[in-house]
Amino acid sequence: MLRRWTLAGVVLLAGAAVGIATGSVIPVVVFAALAAFASPLIFPRSVTAAEAQGRSTDDGLAVIYWRPGCPFCVRLRATLGPAGRRAHWVDIWRDPEAAAAVRAVADGNETVPTVILAGVPHVNPDPLWLRKQLLAG
Known part of the structure; x- marks a missing residue:
């Protein structure tokens, strides 16, 4: 079950890292949207x-x-x-x-x-x- 969410988790963590590095919430929001898109949730x-x-x-x-x-x-x-x-x-x-x-x-x-x-x-x-x-x- 964990590997089903690996890509989405990595994208979300990258967004958090970029957000912390830049001091902006915008990258976090963008990467969170990308993480949702990369998750199994978009598939029927x-x-x-x-x-x-x-x-x-x-x-x-x-x-x-x-x-x-x-x-x-x-x-x-x-x-x-x-x-x-x-x-x-x-x-x-x-x-x-x-x-x-x-x-x-x-x-x-x-x-x-x-x-x-x-x-x-x-x-x-x-x-x-x-x-x-x-x-x-």
Whole structure:
């Protein structure tokens, strides 16, 4: 659980250090906002890999495998915006089956984000491309 918040904690501590060094509260506020953005809070509630695959089969939505603290996942989530709700999100750190599914399509690596869209895996896809795909479907 702690490693899920590591990036957000580091950003918050950096903001506090900059705030103390400059004697200003503005960096603290800015870094606190960045820490919230880097936290797991910006991601939709994760489901298990099995649950996501079953739901995807029923509703045709994409499955997005991610992990907390991953800057590429944060970039993807930020780019998707509300379109990110049109997918099932699976945290590979919470579900060993999800981590195995990612390794199976990413040459044995746990490279995230990995997206399964219409049954086709996409390892670290372009966020703008994925946004268009989610909005089109």
